[in-house]
Amino acid sequence: MNHPLRSLALLSLDGLSLNYGTVPAVRAVSFDLHPGETLSVVGESGSGKSSLIRTALGLVPPTAGTVRFDRRGLGDLRGREAKAFRRDAQMIFQDPAAALSPRMTVRTLLTEPLRIHGVAERSAWPGVLDLLRRVGLPESVLEKHPHQISGGQARRVGIARALVLRPRLLVADEPTAGLDLSVQGDIVNLLVDLQRDFGLTILMVSHNLDVVRAMSDRVLVLYLGRAVEVGPAEHVLNAPAHPYTRALLAAVPRFDPGNRHRAPPLPGEVPSPRNPPSGCAFHPRCPLADARCRTEEPAERILTDGRRVACHKPLLASLAAA
Amino acid sequence: MTASPQEAEPLIAIRNLSVSFATGAGPADVLRNVSLDLGRGRVVGLVGESGSGKSTLASAIPRLLPRNLSRLEGSIAYGGRDLLALPDHELAALRGTRFAMIFQDPMAALNPVFRIGTQLVDLQRAKRPKERRGALLARAAAMLARVGIPDAERRLSNYPHQFSGGMRQRIMIAAALLAEPDLLIADEPTTALDPTIEGQIVALIEELRQDYRGTILLIAHSLGLVSQLCDDVAVLYAGTVVESGPAAAVLGDPRHPYTRALLACEIGAGVARRATLASIPGEVPDATRLPQGCVFAPRCPQAAEPCRAAVPPLRALGGGRSVACTLV
């Protein structure tokens, strides 16, 4: 905990677990997110991605473990400090239109954060207009209601709204979900530019591994609530160590005209967290599973390139020697 | 029709199909002069973004169009008849026997209050009115097993909500195939699924090609999916087919500026972190206010005077390819 790097982390999760009743959704996840960094959480539906980011944002209290923001535990924040955290950590939502209060105009939606935090609107308004231009929206959207703008515009309003308070941490939940291919690149470029200009730290959740590849410094692979592989993006995505990471990467139908080569698909589905498999949770779907995987839950081990993997038989045996 | 003599006659030949809907903002021209052949036994991919009209094109074949339809012109030839001119009852008889559809959300197509077995039996009734229920149930069980549903016989007595999303999509595929249709229309069948499950469905469709010889019309927005599954592809933009032909040719060597721009947006595995990604500036035009001339001209980097003057017709390039661009 007194590791020198750790103290520099903006967001730090330590053994974070979340249960809904008796059903575990997140199991002992730890990671540090450093200022200016982008960490992406990937995994199938039901892997606990949403629960993880909601707990990290303090929207749900964890069952066990801690979330630290700027070295302060979220559970200890009270009053003014808690409110300051709400200013510093913002989120963009998967369904951007649904995340905008339906009876408000875009203008009200953009000034609402200022009012909540008692920022003088008059002095902040030029900054809001500037932000509106930055995200590529005309001023004519200001008087419109959420149902009168397109999905792409709603997403841009959501991004502008998250940045009005100049947060330090931005949590992006599926920022390109449902977007057409022709605008997907635009949104990714915008997020990368805004990250640079505003010094943002980004925690992202995405199904789209191509978008993850284009944006992330580090990747965390979640399976049934557990971080099965965490490490630098280029290592994890180019040479996965966990068989599940490899299967996720192979599942994306590659655009390769005239060349149909498909890896055999990953069999089965994510098991129910009510009744998780014994041993390694991935063993029923894993091509490499043996007797040990079925009985003994693998401990996390650190590979020589710095990534953490929870697997008895990691794919990169040479790196596992350490 | 206009198919060249050396090619076999297509299963379905769509010619100059135009579809408009009445809206509060005036008539919306959702499809304009669309011509497309769906070859026998081919997997045809329809590629296009939101608002391109790809779903409307797919629903126009079985004539399942919304009620605010204000214009329906052109022809859809199938088995020597024009589907657009067919009386309603004759068309209804074709749906579910000759044409089958699967959708993005299988839950919407399955009745929540009936057992899967009952629904799969009812679907077969149109084709086999006299067969015993037991025999139809056995066929349903065999088909469920074929599409990879474990313990199929027992699962026939389950209700739709007792299956996962991926399993429901398998059931929909089984239901569609039980009808032994000439044409299977699959409207974004994997969009709502996880990539891993999508991979399973893709592998399943590929595998089924071994014994299902009908034509598949696949609507997809993932270019990866289309390049992996389709024999032919048609690219739609704002209600117009801008390019069509064999998938390997169109996707490997795109000729229309829109196809090129769209393919450039695909993020490859080789993308560098924080590299600037490609996108297409501007927006798809509103179907109630389409531009003069080529619909893509306002966003086209190469657009010139003639592009804005007249709508470029879809021209054959040889090799089964067609493109609608004055510059090619």
Place this chain on the structure above:
Amino acid sequence: MIGVLNRIWRDPGGRAGLLLVAAVLLLGLAGPWMVPHDPNKLSILARFCGPSAAHWLGTDHLGRDLLSRLADGGRVALLVALSTIAVALAAGTLLGIAAAYAPPAAERAILAVFDIVSAFPSLVFALAVVALMGPGLDKVILIVAVTLVPHFGRVARAQTLSLRNSPFLEAERVLGASPLRIALHHLVPNILGPLVVLASMDVPVVITIEAGLSFLGVGVPPPRASWGTLLHDGYITLSQSPWPVIAAGAVLTLATLGFTLFGEALRDALDPKADPKADPKLRTEP
């Protein structure tokens, strides 16, 4: 607001409702200055007159001008209806939202109270209270309001439950908005539509309850006019003149009909899906 009224006006039933509601409001609000006579002025010589130039609707058994008494009764009816519904709407919305957010035990307790209250027929409940505490307008308002609270509370709770996990409410939490701010600024405006419709459709119910209580002599005490007492007095003296019953009955019927039609049209007008022009965006991809 203007848009909603416009949409109501376009619907034939809504137009009739709107006109009737406007007439009742006019009669109740401006009536005392418009009508020709003091509603309580007796004139023994002019008892049971039929309609005439002096008395448009005739007079009652004490020679009081019926039109003036109906206008005065309309004031009472409106006062009772609007204040009752305002109280019930406010309390019901508050309790409904509280129930939706409360821990399960508290939610069950609130719902149990709703069930108990709505199990009592309001008229019987009112009679019991009046028997204990004596008649009076304030008691009528209180009794009817209490019996209507569960009505609004249940709808408010159901609406809140359906919105409770909406992304837009979570987005406000992420921004740091207080629970009170979220409830007032974001939740209430989005659940109010169905409640307002319910309220407008409850107006005739309250008017008839008030008339019923007054008819039974436990509502508005004499000499104050009320549609219920007018009906009652007219009923007793029906053999001498039909006019009091006809006039009071017609006004009560028209007011009830007007508010019901208005409420139904309001419900349709507030439903964005029912209006083709509400969403001009074209849906080409189903």
